[in-house]
Amino acid sequence: MGIAESLLINEQRYGYPLCPCRLSGGSREADLDIICPCDYRDPDLADYGRCYCALYVSPTVTEEQLDGPIPERRPSKEKRQAPKKENVENDIVIWRCKVCGYLCARPQPPEVCPICGASKDRFERFNPK
Numbered sequence: 848m849g850i851a852e853s854l855l856i857n858e859q860r861y862g863y864p865l866c867p868c869r870l871s872g873g874s875r876e877a878d879l880d881i882i883c884p885c886d887y888r889d890p891d892l893a894d895y896g897r898c899y900c901a902l903y904v905s906p907t908v909t910e911e912q913l914d915g916p917i918p919e920r921r922p923s924k925e926k927r928q929a930p931k932k933e934n935v936e937n938d939i940v941i942w943r944c945k946v947c948g949y950l951c952a953r954p955q956p957p958e959v960c961p962i963c964g965a966s967k968d969r970f971e972r973f974n975p976k
């Protein structure tokens with residue numbers, strides 16, 4: 848509840864729900880990747896079963912696994928400001944939920960389908976012909 852309350856406070860303070868576990872860069876543009884849910888939530892859920900703040904937690908995570916921090920995945924300010932590699936789009940795959948047909952374009956399928964709740968293993972790569 849503390850994290851959720853902090854998100855509401857940040858929304859009033861900044862005008863958007865800035866991650867309560869990170870510092871603002873001073874503008875919405877600088878903070879885009881850490882507006883909740885942040886860009887790092889899904890890979891952290893996949894690797895650690897929780898997001899950086901532990902607001903989002905995988906159902907398979909135990910109480911003990913919630914103790915202590917996880918590594919910060921967000922790149923340093925210098926790396927975030929560096930020019931993007933031209934082939935970054937190559938990491939993006941179209942995933943299709945085999946249960947409801949939901950499509951998303953991202954490096955990995957979501958842990959849970961946001962439409963029907965099917966688990967990650969119910970997704971397949973989608974190759975339109």
Ligand code: SF4
Nearest residue numbers: 866883885898899900
């Ligand atoms: S998903 Fe978790 S780590 Fe990311 S902004 Fe929200 S509370 Fe913070």
